[in-house]
Structures are given as structure tokens and as C-alpha cells.
Amino acid sequence: MSAITASPASTGPPPAAAPRRHLPFHGDALSRLGLLLLIGFLLVAVFGAWLPLGDPEAVNAGPRLAAPSGRLWAGTDSLGRSVLPRLVEGIRTTFLLAGTAVMVTAAVSVLLGMMAAYYRGLVAELITRGADVLFAFPALLLAILLAAIVGPGAPGALISIVLICSPLMVRVVRAASLSVVDRDFVVAARVGGAGPGRILLVHLLPNIAGPAVVQATYALSVGMLLESGLSFLGLGLQPPSASLGSLVHEGAVYLPIAPWLVLIPGTLLTLAIMAVNLVGDGLRDALDVRGVEVRR
Amino acid sequence: MSVLDHGPVDPAPVEPGRPPVVSARDVVVAYRTGHGRRAEQVHALKGVSLDIMPGQTLGVVGESGSGKTTLGRVLLGLVRPTSGQVLFDGLPVTGRGTARRLRGRLQVVLQNPDWSLNPTLHVWRSVAEPLAVTGRTARRARREAVADMLVLVGLDPALADRHPHQLSGGQRQRVAIARAMITRPDLIVFDEAVTALDVSVQTQVLNLIRDLQAERGFAALFISHDIAAVRYVSHGLAVTYHGQIVESGPVERFYDRAEHPYTRRLIGAMPTITKPTSTMQTTRPVSRREKDDLP
Amino acid sequence: MAPSGGLRYFAGRLVTGAVTLWVVSVLVFSAVHLVPGGYPDIVLGPASSPQVREALRAEFGLDRPLVLQYLEWVRHVLTGDLGTSLGTGEPVSAQLMRRLPVTAELAGLSLALTVLAGVPLALLAGLSRGRFGRGLSRLVGSSAMSVPDFVLGSLLVFLFSRFSLGLPVGGYVPLAEDPVANLRSMALPALTLSVFGLALVVRTGRDAVAATFSSPHIAAALARGERIGQVTRHHVLRNAAIPVLTVLATYAGYLMGGAVIVENLFSLPGVAQAVLNAINGRDYATVQGLVLVAAAVFIAINLLADFAYGVVDPRIRAGHRG
Amino acid sequence: MSAETGSAAPVLAATDLVIEYSTRNGPIRSLDQATLTVGSGQIVALVGESGSGKSTLGMATGRLLASNAVYAGGLLSVAGRPVYGPGAQGGEGLRALRREVLAFVFQNPVAALNPTMRIRRQMELAGPAGREARDGSSAAEALGEVGLTDVPRVLRSYPHELSGGMAQRVGIAMALRRRPRLLIADEPTAAVDATLRAQILNLLVSQCRDQGCALLLLTHDLHAVAQHTEQIAVMYGGRMVEHGPTAEVLGRPMHPYTRALVAALPGEERPGRRLEAIGGVPPVLHAGCPGCAFAPRCPDALPNCRDVRPADAAVAGRTLTCHLHPGEIGDPSAAPNDAGRPRATEAGRRHLDKEQEAAR
């Protein structure tokens, strides 16, 4: 659950590539599979709420702990709620939460990472050391401490994901930026009088976008893992809201008599994370972000 | 290209009363390397003085590590001299308020054609960027200025909408030159601007630089380790060795009258292709001792 | 270049580690004290009167300024005293000694599984030329990496308890008591915890091997007519080990997080479980002590990994960045 | 091994070799019927602009091309053993060829050494198999021969602890330890300091001379070539355009490309004189070139240059491939385009034209 995925870090901007008019991930069946899956999940996440599946929070919609059947496709939970709409909601919240967290992570880390590369000296030192310290915190323990401080629930999970995913991403962005800041075009821009804002925005940002996007994709999968791990420990989303992780958590007690309560959301969660990972791999290959490890 | 003068470069007559565009006085640059006990200083420049007159190109040659790049950076204000002074138009190039004053008046063209342009920007955006920085040209007028500039450096204005990866190395270097010239700067530093180019393309670009200078009259610092190339574009020449200028003067003297032994060796190491030296003796390895004996 | 270059590299890493640990201590301390509600609230329960709670706060010195409490704590930690549990008065170190073996064994077994199975698999995957082989290794790797440990663990618990497959799904038998039963009780937890690491190692190792194979010195070796086996032995293994080491060090952090879940799932009385309980019980001393130790261990592992890179890759020792 | 030196077969013989790289954007033809012969012990330079196919030819001799390279015709043999074409062997035979006949020196000397292994061990691994292999002294000797002074220290060092020049010397020592018959040096001085270049080239040439090893020097540094090699082959668009004694070819270039190249080279102009650059850029071929690849840039192009391939012809003691110099014997218009040669497709031609337009 820690912010691993160290391999897909990178240096260097995507090299000059001819414009591609192919389908995405040309010749990469697995990544395509991942993309399809991901699109499927996202469709469910976005449009699932409009499907006539019933209210995910309505208790007593059926007998308690009923097995999947023709009427209740995914069975019911311990409050007699239909699980199917809860799964749909779970997919939505899992993606929403992890996605939001990753967007925040990306925004923060890209800015910090670029600054750490552009400004040498104290600023860089502070940023990199800060990242190191965060990195030295065992991830889930950090999340648990945080959940204790801000209380279990989405905000805590969100902050945890950001704090846990940021250090690695800062490093990746910094490494990528470092290889860009000394390039001739940046020096030329500085000589021409361009200020830091322009250099970061116009010259660094687009050139580190590749590694940043790839890393963000991996961060998304880590975020989903973290969110679900926290939820599993009861520190993430609180019922009746559902995320895939909290559904597993809710169902865990009933594993012996109602295994579907765990197995269905568990499988969906695995598939969702896998889809994200596969797409990340595909992006990494497509953007040719080399797997250079980022070291402290 | 028709606008350009195809004739030989005439060393622009130095008007007596005109001050130099940029002048360096006893510039010392020391880099700190290493940390803690291992910290030491590398003197990249050890008291260098020079003037560059308007419309003149000063060529700088020297072996790797002799301080050429550092010299260029110091003149551009990218590196603060450890001691000594760099004056641009009579005022220091580093310090408060210089950024605004110098905006658009200094430009640089660097070595690596792969890295000379931001790969994510269209050519015209790259070329127009210095205009955007100075903010003196209206947004709408920029594109036109870019098109003119591209024509001036011998490129089809239609290339303006391409990305750098769709250009050849020579084309990219031309674009970089266009970018450097668009603000009509007073000084352009060329640091190994043609080193990475193929022979044929290299000469194209060298010719371009000569022609443009004759037309636009900017002052230039042309840095290369290839004395042939430097000699070809410069009015005056300075030879750096171990952070110092060991010999300088008008370019003609570097064809046959070079005095300093190091300079002579530089010229000697450049064999003429029509009269291949039959033995290897002329370039016998320089022993360590001998190297150290040089000033 | 001088031998002291290596020493200096190691010393530098040590200092960095120490500074990091100090910052972590400040963070843990403040985090723990930022948690709303305090130990007295927990112990006395909702029905206690505020006066009684204040009295208890005073008894444990929780009413003093935080800075003082922190300094006191650090002073104790520096003398090797991690403090005593507020509730039971048991020294945190004693609790640690009791629980560490469980977590250490869990982590050790997982790591062993990860390395023993992961490295050969990584090599196999890295060396396999075929499209199919690579695709398969990637699919297996991705899916292994994507199964959350608690999903896998729950599945194992379900299968093994429902169908009595012969391995216990909970409880811990100390190694000293009955080694066989101990191993049996640790098998499923360690397996659960190792799957992610295994996938990680395979994936990283595979990429590293492939990347090393495409580096110029391998081309040079092949150009000298060396056999692929020789080249692998002489030039690939060591070079590809570096990213794997990095990832193994990071995996240590994962192990600690994963341990929380696995210990919870399989009812193992390990450190992670203790931290969770202590946080819930606002047992400050225990939380601080245990988290600090966890961070120290993690930092130490990363230091070890750093040293290992230094050993494996002379460039790093000399301060070059690969 | 040097006993074989006298054998009749040239150490390198390439005839109409065609190599393509398959890429996402279609094939790239990097050798378009390249023909080159290197005799035993000859010191030959192969010059040409970037992308002209030098490295491809160089690496092809050891069948060491990138995995996306496709052999598309022609012959290549090394010391009489076929490498591409009928009878070409792979596996152990190929490795034996690499071990016994060939040696390579690469552009980036540091990268060509294993960064995690001391030089001594690398020298041992690269040395001749058998008895002397473990013998450190022979490694030291080899390093001494290439002019390294502090040999024990070098042996102890890791590659990153050496300067570029030192590393290249180590590379040369490694290459020559097995007494190869053909050494291929691909821009061996591109990564070293200008003042060291001459030393390194000197070393290479003298070592090869001493050992009777043929040297194929791939470079675009005409200055270096002029001084050090006996033979020069000028490559353009994946093809040899002019091949002959160096002094002859550079002193009196006959192919318009060679001529333009020499004329564009700064160094011999008089102060203030202007050099004439070649306009345009070299092509990237996607299929066989229908005519002369240089035609679009050629100031003297004849009407048929663009779509009739010139044939190799012996002219003034050299081999020329140009319609302007059809050769002392034979009719220029008869030579090209015999049925066996691959013909350019329409698409390829169109692409080529576009490329060249873009270059303007």
C-alpha cells in the first residue's frame, strides 16, 4: 500500500515522436484491454447513478444477507440493502476519491518538483528533504495517524493519499525537470529575460508532462489501493456511503455466510486497479518514459 | 536569402568613439564543487578581460574545460563573476533591475540542436517567445515578425506551424538563430552553435551567421573548440587556455601569424585535407609535462 | 576515487537518515497529540466527569506544554527508554520486544518469498524474447500487483476456513513454542503480504534486465563474441540489481503498512496491530514509540539499500548519479 | 592468427548490401546497395553525413544491428565467411567470427564499459580465452601498449573513474587483445576532447598497422581522415559514392558530393573568403532510391540523375558512382537498372521528394 511503483519513474521529456494517427497503444493488446476496462469503469462511475438499479442506501430493500438472485443481482447486505447499486456507487466514489487525490497530488507535486529543479539551493533542499521525510513514514501508518487526527472519512483518506503519493511524484517530476532545466532552450529563454513563471509553465511543464502523466497514473492505482486499504480498516469512507474498499470492509464479517459481499467488490477493485496499471504501462511505453529509478 | 550579402565578411570598421557593447574586466569565476571537506574551488576563469565592439564577432577557441562556456555565461549575466566586472552598455549585467533593462538585448544560441528548441512548442511560438517576454510587440504583430524572421534565416515561413521534431538539425539551429535575433539584440552569444551539425549543414549555418551579422550589425561572441569554424566567422579571436586568454587579436593573425605556442598547436592540429601530412609526427602526443608547461 | 569516497558516501547517507528520523519524531509527536480526545477520555469512558479527566491528565503530565513533553520524550528515547504505556504501565520497549518477532517474522518470510521467487521470475521474464512470454509475465505481474492485500487475504481466509484446506487462518504460535505450527500459522499471512512485492520485483527486475540488455556495454560484450549466458552472468545481473534493490527498500515501507492489514486479518499480535490499538486507545507513549521505531527500521532498511547500491554500483559511491 | 593475414579473401566485402530498419512510420532504408571492400591490413575511412549508413554498415559486419533491422539483399562477408547472404551462419559460428576476426571500438568509450566492474576484470573477460586469460600481466601489457601510463591504477579503476581519453584507450586495448583481423571504429573520437583526437587516431592507426589488422574508421571528420587513412569511402544515402586513395579523393574529389563536402569545409579558406555550403539536407530513404540520392542537391545534376541509378565505375584510380563520371570503360546509360536490382516504389519516390522539399 505504500507509494511504491518506483520503476516507472523517469527522466527526460518524451522525445520527438511523429504524430500518431493509430488507435491508442498501438500493438499493445494488454494496455488496450486495460484501457477498455478503465473506460468501462469510468462509464459506470459517471452514468451508473442513472441506471435503474435502486437506491444504494435504502435499507431493507430485501431480506438481509440474501444471496445474488434474479431480482437482486448482487444480493443484499446486512442492512438488507441491494448491493448492486452500492457497487456502482462504490466504483464511483473509489475513482472519484482516488482521482481527486491524484489530481491534487499531481498539482502539488508538479509545482514543487519543478521548483525543486529550477531553484537550486534552499528551496530545492527544503522540498527534497520534505519529500524524503514523508517518504520515510510507513505509508499506511501515516494514513492511520491522519485518520485519527481528522477522523475517518473521505477528507482524511484524501489527505493521506496526497501525502503518500506526493513524495515519489515530486521526485519523478524533479528528476524529469532537472534534465530539462539545463537544456539549451531553457537557457535561451532565461537569457531572453523570461521569468520563472514563464519558464516553469511554458518550458518545463509541457516537457515533463509525459513522466508526470505516467506517474500520476501509477499514483491513481496506489491511491485506489490506499483508499481501499483505509476503508478496509474502517478509516476510509463511512457507511452508508460506499467505496469498493468499504464494501469489502462491510462484507468482511459476513465472509463465511455471504462471501459475495467481499468477493464481488474485491474482484471489481482488483480489476479497476489493474486497468489503471495497464494503462499506466501503456502510457509509459507510448510516451517512452524510461524506467529510470529515482533514488534519494 | 536574397537580402543577404554573399560577399566576404568585411571586418566592420570600428568607429573610434563608440563604446564596447560588452566588456569584461579581470573576470574571475570560481565554481565550488564537492561538499564538506572535499569542497574545492575550480577556477573556470582566472582574470579575463575583453571588449566586444558593436557589429563585431569575437571568436573564442580553446580546448574542453578551458572556460569558454563560462565566459559566455558570464557575459550573459547567467553566472555572477567571483571578482571582476562585466559591463553591458556601461552598466553591470548582474544585480538589481538588470533583468528589466537587459530584457531582449541579449540572446544566445547553444550547441545541441535536439535541445535548442522547446519540443512542445510550435516553431513560431518558440521564435516569438522573446517578443512575448519583452512585451513590446503586439500579440497580432508577432506572427508576422516571426514569418519575416524565418525568411531572413532562410527558412520557409510554412515551417512556422511545425514542431521541432519535424525539422532537421540544421533547420532547428536556424530557428534558434531566428529566435535569438527577433528582438534585435545587441549581443548574441553562440556557444558551440554548429558543433553538432554535419559538415555541409555546418557551413550553411556559419554562412548564415556571417550574413546576418553583416546585415543586422549585432555584436557576437562565437565559441567553439574548432578553430577553423571560429576563424571563419569572427572578426577578432581569443584563445582560452586554463581559464585565461592566452592570445587575442584580429582574426587574420590566426591564419599564419599566431604567436602563442598553444595557439599554434591548435592550428597545427587542424590538418589540411588537400595536403595530408604523411607522417604522424606532427601530432605526437603532448606529454603531461609539456601540457603543464604551457601558461 | 579514493577509498574515502565510499566512506563519505555512507556517512552522508547516515546523517540524512538521522535528520529524517528526527523530523519524523517531531511529526509523530505532534500528530499523536493532534488527535482529538485524549487518553483520559478513552480510559474513563463517556460517563466520566470532566474534573476526573483533568485529574488523570495531570497524573500523566499531559497538561504540561507540548514542547516540554516532547523534550522529555526525546531525552528518554535517546537513553533507550521508549516510554511506558499509559494504560498498563508496561514499558513500550517490552511490548515492542514481544511483538516485534511476530511482525519481523511476517516481514522476513514475505521478503524471503518475494526475493526467492521474484528474482528468478524477473530474470526469466526479462530474458524471454517471445511476445507471448512477455505478455504473460506482464499480465500476471499486473494482476498480482493490483490485488489489494486485504482482498487476497480475505479470499484466502474464506477458502481455507470454509473448505478446511489445512492451514490455519488466524492466531499465532510463537516460533519457540512449536516451529512447525508457527510456520503453518504464518504461511497464509506471509503469502498474502508477499504477492504485491513479488509482482513489484518481477516487474522492476524484468524492466531492469531488459534495460541493461539494451545498454552499450552489453552490445560491446556481444560484439566481442561472448555468449548470452556469459554476458548475463558477467554484465547483466549486477547492473540490473540496482532498481530491484531500490524497489525492495521501498517495499519495506509497504510491508509495514501491509502488516497492519494482514495482522488484522489473521489476528497476529504484531507491532502494526499494536500501533492501531494504541492509536485508538490514545496510548501516546506506545504510538510514539512504536511509530518511531517503525520509521527507524524503515530508514535503516533504506540506508542498507543505499549501502547496497554503493556496493553494487561504484558510480553511486563516488557521488555520481547514474 | 596473424598467419591468416595473407589469405586471399578481403577482410570485408560488402556487395549491394541492403539493410532496412522497420519503424512505426514504415521502413527506413539505411543501406541501399552498399558496396565496399577492405583488404587485409588496409586502413580505410568511411565518411558521410549523419544518417548516411556508416554505423549500419559497421555493425552489419558483426551482425550486431538493432533488432528492428531487416536484411533485404546483397552480400556481406568477413574474412571470407558470409555474414549476410547465402551461407550466412548464426549462433556459435557468428560468435566465433566476432571473437576471432572482428573487433569494435565505439563512440562513447565510457558507456561501452560495464560501469559496475573494474577494468582489470573486464580486460580479463575480453582477453583471449584459455591460459593467459586469468593472467593480469597480459592485461597490463595490453594497456601499456596503448600508451596508458599509470596502468596499475587503471586496472583498479571503474570506468567512471577514467577520463574519456583513457577509457577510449582501454577500449582500443580490449579490442586489439585478441589480435583481430578487422577493427571497426565507429566515431572513436567523437566523445573526446579535440586536442586528444589526434592522439587517439594515431594510436588506433599505429596499433592496427603494427598488428596487421585492417581498420575501418567510421567518421565524418574529414580532417582526421585526411591525415590518417590510406583509403577513403564516401557514403551518401546508404551507398558508396566515391572510394579510393585518401589523398587522391580528397585532393581531387570527383563526385559532386565529395567535392561539395570538401569545398564546404572551413579551415583552408583564406581570411575573409566565403565557403560554399551544400544546400538542403541529406535524405532519409524509405525505399531504394530510384536515381542518385544526391541528385536533388547536386548543382550539376543531369536530367537522368533523379531516376536512373548510376553504376559503380572505376575512374582515375578510384570507384565512382556518378552519371557525370560514367567510367573509363562502358556506357553510362547501360549500367544502372538491371532487373536484379530493387526498384523504388512510387510511394517511396514521392516520400523522398517530399522530404527533400521540406529540406529547402
Add this chain to the structure above:
Amino acid sequence: AAGGGSPAKGPSGAQLVWGKSADADVLDPPAAGNATSWELLDLTYENLVGLDDGLKVVPELATSWDQISPTEYLFHLRKGVKFANGRELTADDVVGSLQRLIDPATASIWAGQLGIASVGADGDTRVRVKLLKPKTPFVAALAGSPAAVLPMKELKAGTFDPKKQLLGTGPFKAVAHSQGESWTFERNPYHWRTGVPAVDKLTVRIMPDDAARAAALRDGSVDFTTFEVPDSIRLLEGQANVKTVVQSTTDYYRVDVNATSSIFRDDRLREALALSIDREKIKNVALGGVGRASAAVPPAFAGVCDPATVPFGKPDAQRARQLVAAAGATGKTVEISTISLVPMSSPIAQVIQQNLQDAGLRVRIAALDIGAVMKRAYSGKDADFDLVVSWSAGYADPAMDLAWYDPELVGFNKGFVKPDPRLHSLILDGLATEPGDRRTKLFRDACERIAQNANIIPVVTKDAIVAYRSDTTSVSILPVEGYALPLRQLAEFEAK
């Protein structure tokens, strides 16, 4: 560790394994505030009195007692009682223990429950206790674990540290302890009841996870355990050799309403809330059918208070909706806080959420851990919450229950309960009144008043679930329990 030293050889006799959900967090009885500690303390410590199966006070260390005046009691101590170290119990031990309990420095939550003014020995075998004011449930309160009798001689001599060790006159003595992991108890050879305990060794395994305890019970690695989650019964259904017993308790789940600083200041909204709470639905959906609807005096004290007849006792969704609309609160958002330490608070909250939403409010649920709840709800200062689903300990006397409703008597609810002088006097009267019809009437009135105020709303009893291996264990479980000790009779459990 408690008991100190390594486990004694131990008699090779019968033994049992108890799967317990949580370890004690405090070992010193007067300071122990949680039932999870009490359960363990009860194995080693004893009190002057105990409880029987009808929640009636019965002799324990005291064989009998006299109420000399409304505020004065005289206890006659049992003879021949010895601590687990073999020393005989003296009146000084009892006196010292009670004095220690009321000493403010001990900070015992039980001091208020007892209301003792002074304690003194009256000879070797009698103890005299004076109260601050008359308190009918005084003797019942003495049965609570915090009022345990400690070996004061050893404590004063410093050879016994009650914070770290257990040493009492109870049936077991602790021989080994790993915090959060396990306890080992052995028979106290000096225990005064013959044949008690029925086993020689008791191992307590701390297993926080319900599923893990259920699994351990299934595979026989524990002999008995308790559950708070009623569905555990279902989890174990059909499992050969595993039996479950539901034990009534005086504990009940309740909803705390912030009547001082939330929108529930408005009486109409509290009424609407009370009318939305459907106790039957909560019982059936959230609690798997376990428990009984409860009012302020739980049904275990039969005949005092019928939840169906108290004001707003019957759910009325329509009226609730009208009230919400009348208060202009339709569409407003309220938050139900659940307590992570109380597993069932979440499902209960979710059912209430549904009902409240039907009444026109929007409802969020937030889980708070106990520390956060203490801070936001029970600090006695300004409350910062809307609703909390919590539970009340009913203990052994209705007067003790009712005290929870009076902010004058208990500080924790000052922050959110609106003072009600009428209720206050009813409760005070109830505390001082002798058992009898008048007392029952007082309780009933209080009960109705509480329902009317809808400031703390009792919901459903929180029954205990005991599960055991019928093939290895024979258990005796009281039908009703008051001090949250479902295994009060543990010493009599036999191993088969």
C-alpha cells in the same frame, strides 16, 4: 506483567480458552472505566456484594449488611477469605479500597456512583460506610467492578502495584500477560468458594476481529467468546458444536441529541426525530432481530417503563414530516455521529438516517473514534454535534440509569442537554427513595419526561451474545446482566 513471573507449572487439570475482543486498558479497578477491563478484573477481584440472576444484590465478600440510617451502612465481612497470595482479607483492605476509590487523586468514575462520605472499620470483621446523602442504589453500585477490594496492605507496602498487577480474592490469579495478546490465569488456590473455579487454567486470547473469533470458535481454538454484532449468531448458525446464547442486559443503545447548539434546539425537530425512530425496524434491520425496544429504564427492570406507551414511543413518519416542515427544516442537513468503538452504532445510524430522510431532513453519517466523540460531545462543555448514536450502561438499578439523563448529576452531558428542573427533582427523589410503588411511580414519570424531552433517546437494548463450544465447555450464563459482564459466572464454566 500482571501476576509477574513466568507461568507457574500449573496443575495439569482442565482448562478453557476465552476469545476476548479487547484487552484491559486499565488494571487498577477504581480507575477502570470500561467493561472490557471489568471483565478481566472480575476474574481476580471481588466486591463486597455481587448480583444474582435477577439483578438482585447478593453477598460476596460481605455476608450481610445493615442499613443503620438512610446514609449509613454496616457490612459484615466473610471470614476465611484469602487473597491469591494467601493473606487473609481484613476490614482494613475493604476500608482502604473504598477510601482509595473516593480519593480524588484516584480519579475514579465510580466515586460519584457510590456517593460515600466516609468509610471506617468497625472491628476486624465489620465496615461502616457513611453516605453524603441517601442513595438507594448504593449497595447495587458496590457490585460494580471499580468497587473491588484490593490487598491494601501490600499496596501500601509497595509490593503490589495495582496499575500493573492483579491481586484479589477472586477465583483466578493471573500468571502471564502479553498486552493486547493474551492472558493466562490459573486457579486461585485460596479462593473461598469450594469447587470454584471449575477449571485449573484459563487462557484469554485477545482477538479484536469478530470474524477471527468466529473462525477460532469454529475450529475449536477457543472455547467461548462474546460478540457485540448480533449477526455473529448467523455466522455461527449450523455450525456443529457451537451454541450461541443471547443474554439480556440493562444496557441500551441511545441517541444523544444536541439540544443546545444544533438545529435540534427546536423542540419540534426533536419530537420529529423521536417520531422517526422506529425501534422495531432498528432491531430487525440493524441488530438482526436481537434486543428489545427500550425506554429510559430498560425492560430488564420489568414493569417500570414501556417504550410503546411513553410520549413519541410509536413511530409516526407523517407527523414527523409535518414537524420538520413546520420547523422550516425540510432539506436541511444534519449529521449523525457514530462511534467506531461501538460497532452497532453505524447500522443503527443508517436506519435512523433513512427514517429521518423520510421526514425531510438530509442526513450525513460521520464515524468518530472515541476520542473525537469525547471531545465533541461529552466534554461537558459546548457540544459540537447534531446526533450521536451511543449506548448507556444500565447497571443494576433503574436509578443508576436515570442519573445519566441529568446534567446536574453527571458532567458529561452538560454540553448538549437542556436542563429540566422537573426531571432533576424526579431523579433525585428516585435516588433517595426506598424501593416500592412510590419509587416505581417516580421512575415512570421520569421515563415519560425523558421521552418527552427527546434530548437523549433510548432505542433498543444492547444485548450480549455469548457463543461457546458445546463439545468442550459447559457454561452457565445469567439471563440478565447489569455490569456488562456477560460471563459473570465464568468461574463456574466447566471443561468437558
